[in-house]
Amino acid sequence: MAQSLARAGRFDEAIACWRQLEELDPFSAEPARMIAALTLKKTRQTDREDADDSTEDSRSTPANDGVPPENVSAPAQLESPSMAEAPRPLRTLVLTRRQQLEQEIANRPHEESNYLELAELHLAERRTYDAQRVLMRAREVSRDVRILERLEDVNMLRAKEQVKLAEERAATERTKESRDEVERLRQESYRLELDVFRNRCHRCPDDKRLKFQLGLRLQQIGSYREAIEPLQAGLEFPDLRAAASLEIGEILQRHQQFPKALQCYRQAAQMAAGDEGQLDCRKRALYRAGVLAAAMTLNDTARGYFTELAKMAPDYRDVRTRLDKLGEISDTS
Structure with a gap:
């Protein structure tokens, strides 16, 4: 359907379709590539339409119906074809940095830095879900540890955001169910953080700062005896x-x-x-x-x-x- 809408020149509707597909399958690079391409086509079509309007305006200037130039009044002379307004030049196509990065990713899907930069743009605008999707797409094409660790950071941030939203709902609703949901999400967030720092310590066993962070997460879930040894690593800094x-x-x-x-x-x-x-x-x-x-x-x-x-x-x-x-x-x- 999205392709049919695009062929019919209904670019906004086509882009909306591709965005829905992107939400359904965040791992696929095809929606992002098509969104970037359709955005370009839409902008170019708008430029052509503006240029065609300018040309049509120049052609529709009233003629003199055979009256000699010397008998033409001053206003008529001003509206003659030779004096008509020149066609407006095509607008320079300007993409936002986000659109540029989407196009770069579509053209060069194995370039890790584009994914990282795009994710940071989303995070700067507090669009953590979009940042998460970008980094998940990056993981499909790259094993770069920078992408993995940034995705881990975003996953932890998303979990904390969900806890905060649940706390706000619980404060409004004041029900046992809403309080239970807060506790459930909080424990999920704690377990996620523990898994992240266990994995990071496994990847970097000599990093004592990571050990300290692991100790904090062990303490957070109530594993107090196990937490003491990694917490002691922080005493060195x-x-x-x-x-x-x-x-x-x-x-x-x-x-x-x-x-x-x-x-x-x-x-x-x-x-x-x-x-x-x-x-x-x-x-x-x-x-x-x-x-x-x-x-x-x-x-x-x-x-x-x-x-x-x-x-x-x-x-x-x-x-x-x-x-x-x-x-x-x-x-x-």
């Missing part, structure tokens, strides 16, 4: 050290190793100090240290952590309430 110490502290606290956990929180707060990029990590470490110290009845220590946190962020969670409670304990002791 200055920019990850504070976060790694904080996460290890939380796992140690879960296993009731309270003194070691408190030490990890203290170290995390110290290592994050003075770095604006790790401000959130420092606040979280101070809060966790204060809560744990209070539970261990180390009230002066807890008060110190909460006081330092309150100076940085007075409205952080319930830090003011906790300080007030510690003050009451001090007054009655």
